[in-house]
Amino acid sequence: MQKPILILGACGQIGTELTMELRNKYGRESVIASDIREGNNSLMESGPFELLDATNYEAIENVVMHYEIDEVYLMAAMLSATAEKFPMRAWNLNMGSLFNILNLAREGKISKIFWPSSIAVFGPNTPKDDTPQSTIMEPSTVYGISKQSGERWCEYYFKKFGVDVRSVRYPGLISWKTMPGGGTTDYAVEIYHDALKKGSYQSFLDKETRLPMMYMDDAIRATISLMESPAENLTIRSSYNLGSMSFTPNEVAKSIQKHIPDFTISYAPDFRQQIADSWPSSIDDTPARKDWGWQPGFDLDQTTVEMLENLK
Numbered sequence: 001m002q003k004p005i006l007i008l009g010a011c012g013q014i015g016t017e018l019t020m021e022l023r024n025k026y027g028r029e030s031v032i033a034s035d036i037r038e039g040n041n042s043l044m045e046s047g048p049f050e051l052l053d054a055t056n057y058e059a060i061e062n063v064v065m066h067y068e069i070d071e072v073y074l075m076a077a078m079l080s081a082t083a084e085k086f087p088m089r090a091w092n093l094n095m096g097s098l099f100n101i102l103n104l105a106r107e108g109k110i111s112k113i114f115w116p117s118s119i120a121v122f123g124p125n126t127p128k129d130d131t132p133q134s135t136i137m138e139p140s141t142v143y144g145i146s147k148q149s150g151e152r153w154c155e156y157y158f159k160k161f162g163v164d165v166r167s168v169r170y171p172g173l174i175s176w177k178t179m180p181g182g183g184t185t186d187y188a189v190e191i192y193h194d195a196l197k198k199g200s201y202q203s204f205l206d207k208e209t210r211l212p213m214m215y216m217d218d219a220i221r222a223t224i225s226l227m228e229s230p231a232e233n234l235t236i237r238s239s240y241n242l243g244s245m246s247f248t249p250n251e252v253a254k255s256i257q258k259h260i261p262d263f264t265i266s267y268a269p270d271f272r273q274q275i276a277d278s279w280p281s282s283i284d285d286t287p288a289r290k291d292w293g294w295q296p297g298f299d300l301d302q303t304t305v306e307m308l309e310n311l312k
C-alpha cells in the first residue's frame with residue numbers, strides 16, 4: 001500500500017492536477033492536499049485538505065507527524081513574472097519552503113521529496129537550441145536564481161545526507177483545469193481562453209518568441225514516473241531537463257486557427273519579453289529518457305484540440 005503523501009501548494013496549476021492524479025492512483029485518503037488557500041471544488045471534495053504555509057516548518061512538521069507522511073511534493077512557489085516584482089518574497093518562499101522539506105528528510109521524518117525546477121535555471125549565455133542537461137547556467141531572473149540555488153541544495157542534501165530528492169526542470173505548462181499564475185509562459189494558456197471567449201488575443205510575448213512547452217498530462221506523468229523510478233536508476237539529483245514541444249505565439253495562433261479560422265492575435269510585449277528572451281528555445285532531455293524512460297505524448301496540435309475541447 002502507498003504510504004501517505006503530502007502535497008504543498010496543491011491548489012496551484014500543477015498541484016491541482018497532480019493531487020487528483022495521485023488520488024486516482026493511490027486512493028483519496030493516501031494523498032493530503034495543502035495550500036495557504038482552498039482550491040476548486042473538485043479538489044476540495046476529492047480528499048483530505050490542510051491549510052498550510054510552506055514556509056512554516058513547525059506547521060508542516062505537525063501535519064507530517066499527524067498523517068505519518070512518507071513523501072512530499074513541494075509545488076508551492078512564486079513564478080518568474082511575479083518574482084521580478086517581489087524579489088525578497090520570492091526568495092523567501094522558494095528557498096524557505098525547500099529547506100523545510102529537505103530538513104524534514106534529513107531528520108528522517110519523510111523519506112522522499114519531489115521539488116520542481118524550471119527552464120528558468122538557464123540564462124542569456126546558455127546555448128538556446130537543444131539546451132543540454134549540463135551547460136552554462138547564469139539565470140538573470142529572481143525566480144531562475146532561486147531555482148538554480150535550489151538545484152544545488154538538492155544535490156548537496158542527496159550527496160551529503162542521502163536525502164532522496166527528485167526533480168525536473170518544467171518548461172511552460174499548458175492546462176485547462178487551473179489557471180497558471182505569475183509566469184512568463186502563461187500566455188500559452190490565456191490564448192486558448194481568449195480564443196473561445198473573444199476570438200482574439202493580445203500576446204505579451206512577441207510573435208517569434210520560441211519557448212519549450214508541455215501539456216499538463218505529460219508533466220504529471222513525468223513527475224509520477226520519476227517518483228516511482230528505482231533510486232539506483234537516477235544519475236541526476238539536481239534536476240532533470242524535460243523536453244516536449246517548442247513553439248512561438250504565432251505558431252499557437254496558427255494551430256488555433258485550424259479550429260477557429262477567424263481567430264486573430266496581436267502583440268504587445270511587456271517586461272516578460274526580457275525574461276523569455278533569456279530562456280532556451282528547446283531542451284535536450286537525453287538523461288531523463290535514458291534514466292527513467294521519459295517520452296512526451298502531446299504535440300502542439302494535440303494540445304490545441306485538448307484545450308479547445310475542454311474549455312468549451
Ligand code: AKB
Binds near residue numbers: 079143171182186
Ligand atoms: C514561468 O513562466 O515562470 C514558469 C516556468 C517556465 O517555470 N511557467
